Amino acid sequence: MANHFYSKRDLTFHLYEVLNAEQLTRLPYFQDHNRESFEMVLDAAGQIAESMLKPLLTEMDRKEPQLVDGKIRVHSGIRPIIRRFGDDGWINAPFSYEEGGQQFPATIMNAATFIFGAANYSSSVFPFLTTGAANLLRSFGSPELIETFTPNMYAGRWQGTMALTEPDAGSSLSDITTTAEATDQPGVYKIRGQKIYISAGDHDACENIVHLMLAxxxxxxxxxxxxxxxxxxxxxxxxxxxxxxxxxxxxxxxxMGYKGAPIAHLMVGSNDGCIGYLVGEPHKGLSYMFQMMNEARIGVGMNAVSIGTAAYYASLEYARERPQGRPIAEKDPSRPQVPIIRHADVKRMLLFQKAVLEGSLGLLLQCSYYADLVHAAEGDEKEKAALLLDLLTPIAKSYPSEMGCLTTSASVQILGGAGYTTDFPVEQFYREARIHPIHEGTTGIHGLDLLGRKVIMHNGKAVTLLLAEIQTDMAAAQVSPEGEALSNQLGAALVVLDKVTRHLLSLAPSDTEAFLADATLYLELFGHVVIAWQWLRQTTVARQAIANVHDDDQNFYQGKLMAARYFYEYELVKIHALSRRLISADRVTIEMQNEWF
Known part of the structure; x- marks a missing residue:
């Protein structure tokens, strides 16, 4: 088991050196906070993660939930964890003082969830599922509903869930068949149907479960x-x-993974006795639910990064300690073996993880910052942040999720045969990473969303704003020859992205199927460009800082510069192959017939 499951130094770098998260305190909603209060929250998160969550990581995987006499039984450690989150105010921390919250920024809360997820993803989901469900109630529910349900949810006594999926309606929510029939009481309905894959949909660690359900x-x-x-x-x-x-x-x-948190199949109203309470206005459920889903999508990306980060540090520790082989040019077998971290290919796999994960963490915290501006800023600043957040959300969810499957695979590979055993944690991280490209919208759905909606919304205004942000950072990077070189490479990548985008948009009016057939590949290409932007931001800060520091910080910043070089040399170059495919006139996936498989 790795001694370190995340880097507090790296998290601090992102929050205060790159993002300057303290700027949020200029906004009235966050004005009572400062860096000291932010640090207190993150320190508290680290303590809970280390003392309560991380010790149960392996045990929760081995002793997965079971259905016994109609009730799902979860690990006995879950109940005290949920109550601790309730007692300490984590569940409603982002909400207003009037609601008992602490008005903490999403930027800081998501940084905390990163720590929790890196310690033990399964245990971390319970309280924050409740946060999302409670947020729907407080945003759209009547005062009576809010008073009835949220106090016990905030306290960690009642679990909250999001109940969307049905056996024949997954991504296609318009096809749900769960029904609601009005009673003689206003806002009270009889609910009938079934829901599947409901995270924390039933368990014995809380007194009650409150489902926010579509019908x-x-x-x-x-x-x-x-x-x-x-x-x-x-x-x-x-x-x-x-x-x-x-x-x-x-x-x-x-x-296959993420076993500690149950996913339930629910039968609702089988005995004609299920009562549901209308949230907000009739027929607006999908728009309400998308508020929660969009927030959750940033959370999914963060969870993917957290698991990948835990795997990275586990494989890094192993690589530093495991002796195997000798330098490639060493011919003398009597010479001692060297730690595998000395081998270039192992360094490649470690750099791959570091470059993807730290770049993705930067993007997710950037999106969290935009979410805070949407919530608390006004005027043009709010509008700009909303457009950028909308555009970047499908990338922030999908890029870390898809790439996290590859980075955790690299962790297993570094350990070799040991990585394939349950004696080391990386096989668990590999299994747990696979859920993230699926839930809160599959990667294919997010590709369609990015290309079919977000790129063209408001006549491309969001893309224009993003390009302006990137170009500002490109100009700032040109204070050094190395920064200028990366800036030029990113500029060339933007030309490729623009060429592909224009080509695909030209297909939209006459051939919608061809326009969207490879939307997932377009999402991948866009993701590489956006993460390259994040690395440019990080290297500009690192270059300015490295001349004035010594020892560990010197190593830290040098690691940043090398990871950026790796990303541009090994990952960003992949956009050229993607571009060639996206501009090609070959329609193999469209022309392939069912019978030919």
């Missing part, structure tokens, strides 16, 4: 326009008691 009101509009949002508790509160609400657990899914 269609009978006689409502067809398709997505007919979807409404309901609060559907597992046990409904009435007159100070919790009564059975006909939400039955039909099964628990056994997964």
């Amino acid at each position: 269609k009101i009978k006689s409502g509009p067809l398709g997505a326009k007919g979807i409404s949002l309901f609060a559907v508790p597992q046990k409904r509160p009435e007159n100070g008691h919790l009564l059975d609400n006909d939400v039955l657990t039909a099964g628990v899914y056994h997964k």
Whole structure:
């Protein structure tokens, strides 16, 4: 087990040297905070992660949840973890003082979730699923609903979930069949249907589960326009008691990774006794739910980076300690073996992880910063941040998720045969990484979103704003020959991206299928360019700082410069192959017929 599962030094670098997160305190909503309060939060996160979450990492993987007598039983350590998050105010920390929150920026909260996820991803999801569900209630629910449900959710006594997926409706939510039938009480409906893959959808670590559930009101509009949002508790509160609400657990899914958090199959209203409470207005459920999903997508990217980071430090520790072989030019077998970190190919795999993960962390914190501006700024600053966040969200979710599968694979490879055993944690990280390209929208969905919606929204205004941001950073980088070289490479990459984008958009009016057929590859290309931008930002800071520091900080900044070089030399160059494919007139995926497989 690695001694280090994340780098506090690197997190500090991103927050204060690159992002200058303290600037958020100029906004009235965050004005009571300062760097000291931010540091206190991150220190507290580190302590909880080290003392409560990390010790259960392997055990939660080995002893996965089981359905016993209609109830999912989870690891006994989960209950105290959830209550600790409730008692310490983590669950509602971003919310206003009036609601009992602490008005903390998303930038700092997401940095904390990075620490939690690196320690033990499965255990970290329970409290923050509740945060997302409670945020929907507080944003759109009536005062009565907020008062009924959120205090116990904030306290960690009641779990919150997001209940969307059904057996025949995954990404295609317009096809859900769960129904809601009005009763004689305003806003109260009878719910019938089933939901699958519901994270923390049932477990014995809380007293109650509150599902934020999508359903269609009978006689409502067809398709997505007919979807409404309901609060559907597992046990409904009435007159100070919790009564059975006909939400039955039909099964628990056994997964390849991320095993400590259960994913449930729920039968709702099988005995005609399930009551749901309308959240907001009828037929607006999908738009409400997308608020939570967009927030969650940044969280998914952060979780992918956190798992990848834990795997990186585990493989780095192993590479420094494991002797194997001799330098490639050494012919004398009597010479002692060297640690494998001395071998160029092992350094390549370590650099690959470092470059992808630290670049991705920069992007995710940048998006979190934009989210804070959307929430608390005004005027042009707010509008600009909203457009940039919308454009970058599919990349911030998908790039770390897809690449995290590759970086954790590199961790296993560094350990060789040992990495394939349960004696070391990297095989678990490899399995756990695979969920992130799937949940909160598959990579294919996000490719369609980026190319089919985000690039063209407001006549391309978001792309124009992003290019302006990148060009500002390119100009700042040209204070050194090395920075100028990277800036020129990034400029050439922007030309490639622009050429591909224009070509694909030219197809849109006449051939929609060809326009979007390779949207996932376009997402990948865009992702490489955006992460290269993040590395340019990091290297500009590192070059300015490195002349004035010594010892460990000298090594830290030098590592940044080398990781940036690696990314530009080994990763950014991949856009040329992607560009060639995206501009090609070959339509093999469209022309392939079902019968030919």
